Amino acid sequence: MMPSLGLKAPAPFDLPAGLRETTPTCQRAAIHHVAGQAEWAALDWPGLVEALMALGRTDIPLARLTEGHVDALRVMAEAGATPDPDALYGVWASRSGGTGLSGKPVRGGWHLTGRLLFASGAGVLDRALVTVWPEEDCHLLLDVAVSGWSFDTSAWRTRAMEHSRSHRIELDAVVSARQIGANNFYLTRSSFFPGGVGVAAVWTGGAARVLDLLAQSTEVPAAVSDPRRVRLGRARTDLASAVALVRQTAAALRASHVGGAPGSAGEGQAAEHQEPLRTLATLCRAGVGAAVRRILDDVRALAGPAGLAFDEDLNRAVDDVALYVAQQSQDGDAVYVGGSA
Template sequence: MTSLLSAEPPAEPLPVPRTVEGVAAGLRALLANGALELPLPGHGGLARRWTALAAYGRRDLALARLAEGHTDAVAILDEAGRKPEPGSLYGVWAAKSGGTGAVLDDGRLSGTVRFCSGLTTLDRALVAAGDRLVEVDLSAAGVQRHPEVWQALGMDASDSGDVVFDSVRVAADSVIGPPGWYVERPGFVFGGTGVAAVWLGGVAGVLDVVREVLREKADEHQLAHFGALHTAIAAADALLAATAGVLEDAPDPAVLNDTCRASVEHAAREVLDRAPRITGPAPLCHDRGFAQRLADLQVFVRQHHGERDLAALGRRVLEVTP
């Protein structure tokens, strides 16, 4: 069976306890050794791209969040016929949560953007401002970072928080694409499925720990839960692997993207429910790395909006089904 997950878990886990500085150092190392230079969407290399993203997630979800954001920004720039600044780490900041968001007015960027990952680590960001996308040098005057607003234990080392843009000057050549281009371009869908590949790696990372717990001793109830987790993860993995070969040429890629995301989200919910029932309290209380993996997954997978996204998928399926 074709898989995005390697037979062996990734080497070199991040030091525990994990820190923002440690994740940033790991990300800089990936940039320096070329590990973030993934096949670009639209050129037939999605399987290799998603395999790399899944490997990042299996290693550490905070690191993977920043790695995926950088690679997504590079892909967006490529789709716009642009090149990233050499040696720079990028992110994509596009959240419009609770009425927040950035606006571009007469060459000035203003507003608050929430859920910005890498806010003290990254060099540059692609920021959604209304219906425009702009590239921002994060050392510019008026860029105000607020990591203190992030109170979650999950993804705590992803360097996330709010960014306030206080009349930041944006040159005309830093505006990317025409109005609406960011969400209307073909690569928007490819990026959404790439995030699902990271989630897939995250659930596989939890299963790696559970597997080692069960090697010491396992009863039939634990094995039943383990079998259910294996099935859910294998199904999501197979779906993403198959989708990687057809998504770029699909007549309705949004349905495939949303189906993949829903499949991995379902697997993640199974993991979050069953893994602690398999292990009991000991690893949750004595293994910081395992507890962190579960906390990270709980937060990160909520980029999927649950029933709202499932309803949108159901609506699309009805529209395209004869």
């Protein structure tokens, strides 16, 4: 996919209306549809962020699910592993709030116990890459079939990103699994921190979708006053800034030969080699996150109560992006960047 000219976000993917339904069957078909429009595992960083921005501009929860599938494919390629053909993947590696999985090998597979939060695509995906901690200082990445797992839909209490199906899973079971990469591979890959740049690209595309929906809304006043021009001008400038930051970071990652594509070196990166990549990725995520939040503030003011109350697509998109970008720790990133050389 070629970059758009200038500082505009790339156009959305073509997504037939029938694939915008939110049933598991339609979501599976939609992920397959958009995933089939690029050779995701083979894309270099500039190509990847262009495709992910386009994906975010297409549909935000769908972008969340497809980005997880793409991330899994690229992680496996980096490890020299081959995914199951035609399977939809996710990466379930969150340890938010002290959660996560512990496990040990047993006859017949792995005995996994623990709680997974933010298991996006639960009930839709076929397989997931999950991090398992047999010991406190050792983690493994396992490729596991998850289509038969039970999950708790009652824990998600907001309408925002509900179509990402990011449910909670309690696990105490023996499962068949294969290990991806060596011990401690997942967190020490050269592309671990840069992977967050891909998520920032989706946030950027999501912000572009919000502005698209604002322009299309019949509930938002058409008259453009000076105060409205100010907010529109700020929002468009912030979007251009986010697009530029994502693209520039991707170019720097390509020049650094960072892993994440077939044949790249990705295991066992020493801390001194990880820190520059962490700084680069954190600066990108922090800058994009701040720009996207400002865009949402201006869009809420421009939409007014009518646009937010009566335009469901716009309202959902605003809420979806707001929750999605909330995963970026503003204070934590600021502390890290402030202390980095």
